[in-house]
Amino acid sequence: MPSTPDAGPVAARPDPSAAGTRLGTRTVFSRCAATVNLIACLQDGMATGMTATSVCSLSLDPPSALICVHREARTRDAIVAAGTFVINVLSRGQEELANRFSRPGSDKAIPAELLNTHAGPDASYPVLNGVAGALMCRLANVVDFGSHSIMIGLVEQVIEGPADAEPLVYHDRRYVTTVADLDHLARRITDESLISALGW
Numbered sequence: 001m002p003s004t005p006d007a008g009p010v011a012a013r014p015d016p017s018a019a020g021t022r023l024g025t026r027t028v029f030s031r032c033a034a035t036v037n038l039i040a041c042l043q044d045g046m047a048t049g050m051t052a053t054s055v056c057s058l059s060l061d062p063p064s065a066l067i068c069v070h071r072e073a074r075t076r077d078a079i080v081a082a083g084t085f086v087i088n089v090l091s092r093g094q095e096e097l098a099n100r101f102s103r104p105g106s107d108k109a110i111p112a113e114l115l116n117t118h119a120g121p122d123a124s125y126p127v128l129n130g131v132a133g134a135l136m137c138r139l140a141n142v143v144d145f146g147s148h149s150i151m152i153g154l155v156e157q158v159i160e161g162p163a164d165a166e167p168l169v170y171h172d173r174r175y176v177t178t179v180a181d182l183d184h185l186a187r188r189i190t191d192e193s194l195i196s197a198l199g200w
């Protein structure tokens, strides 16, 4: 069956078992493009972090956000102990960081040279250099559900990042660029084609 958006309904997953639903849910999640973040906090005075896409705006009243962290992730307990965390919105080009901080069991200490020491009210908020933006949060609530903890943060301070910042996006299990960027690229190619066609 064709899978283009204008080709009409697509077949439902044929396997209605619990395992089939789990697999199907995973597949549908992989269709959801998501911004990649590095969630960071202080652990025994050292900055530590993990890659996460389960990050969502919650409210502006009060400014708040939520992150979903696996209950067995070391970062979960580190955030609870610290009582604060930073949502570092990674920029396009920071794929290496995303890979490094998503490796299970690897050392998640953030080297000092990656940190923006001028950001934030104090050193308890590990903000990374070169990010598209950062939300410095105080942990307000933790709700455990299934394998994950939903962690709610009250935003205490922000780093807006450059106005033309491009976030790192994860889609179909790989890092991709944003649509806005493709539009930009298409415009540039059109401009360049026009320029060469007109002999400018």
Ligand SMILES: Cc1cc2nc3c(=O)[nH]c(=O)nc-3n(C[C@H](O)[C@H](O)[C@H](O)COP(=O)(O)O)c2cc1C
Pocket: 036, 049, 050, 051, 052, 053, 054, 055, 068, 069, 070, 072, 073, 074, 075, 076, 098, 101, 102, 103, 104, 105, 106, 108, 170
């Ligand atoms: C693109 C991407 C997104 C991820 N998003 C999340 C997430 O939202 N929540 C989560 O718990 N783990 C997520 N992970 C997995 C964690 O980064 C990974 O389990 C990490 O090793 C946990 O580290 P820790 O146990 O040292 O805290 C993601 C991994 C990748 C590659």
